[in-house]
Amino acid sequence: MIAARRLGRRFGARWIFRGVEFELRKGDALALVGANGSGKSTLLRTLAGLLRPSEGEVTLPDGDARRTLGYGSVESQLYPHLTAAEHLQLGGDLRGIAPNIEALLAEVGLQSAADRFTGQFSTGMRARLKLALAIQAAPPILFLDEPGAGLDAGGRALVARLAVAQRERGVLILATNDPEERRLANLELALDA
């Protein structure tokens, strides 16, 4: 479903990662592990098409990336002056799909916060809404960057549940150093700092 061939990315003269190769099939979950600064997030962003590779290539499934790729990251932010429901409405409108606001908010445990501005959200609530946006299109490929960061025990259980659902639907790639999250994957790729 997704493959990387001799993939490399550099900023200026410094290579962040180089020579990354893998191929994943439906049902696979790959954990990108490595020390801080080893390039896990950069690799994830490159695979998701947010950064152009400096060398090599990524092969993705056919179709519109807005609907075939989901991406949730601890680094990406939400619009502080939009509500949770407005975020999902925006996501649905831009992706050309039904927004499924109530079902998604219920899935991530935010149904009572639908009309609150995300600027008033806690870190954990923001992480849950980012997960909802990432899975909104039921993408065959889901990228999660440190998905458990800022989440309580219930939130971590949600991540585990979404990981199982995602492996039934397609492929999961997550960047993490959390031992619990590493267990969600059947494959690991270690990056050197």
Added chain:
Amino acid sequence: MNSPWTPDSAEGAGWRAEIRSVFRKELRTELRSRSGLLSALLFSVSTVVAISFAGYREPLPGSLAGGLLGAMLIFAASLALSRTFVVEEDQGTGDLLRLMARPHAVYWGKTLFNVAQMLLFGVAISALFLLFTGLEVMLPSLFALCLFGFCVSLAGAVTLSGALVAQAASRSVLAVVISLPLLLPLIVVAIAGFRVAFGEGTFGGWPAGFGLIGYAAASLAIGPPLFAEIWKE
């Protein structure tokens, strides 16, 4: 069993719906934060009041009035519109938008919002300017043409330069380098049009007005292909 969020029938709602969504997001954000609106309003009102006091009982020559009005509109545009794309990178929402939207929808949604905002500023600032300075517009249709062309051109040019520099490391320097050649010819042509509309001379007013319309069309047309190239990097 399908997941509760399995997407269904709304697939392919099209460009117009996507552009409308981006426009609505910009409108909601601006109405709730009022950051650009308030800074443009503060600048415009204080400048108009300062000019009216400085030129008390002294009639402004048409070319000077045109220059002052043009400068006020440029600063209002720079304050309110230039951050449209920059704010996405600064607040960390750029990735969210990149993953959900096609570049042309983002560009047009934001640009049309800026055009609407700039036309509103243009009418409000001109009305204040004429009220406080007591200037009379001798050719209202030429004045309206120049104001419309100048505001749309400004919105197009400032949005484009903001989009081009948003992801750059040396954003401020790059903004100056890109904006100066875009804005200088624009202000020169606008002054030529406003001068004649205020009754100073008769030569070159209408060509300037139509020149501004041409500039507006060009600034809107070159944006999307340039933006599509830089949006995902």
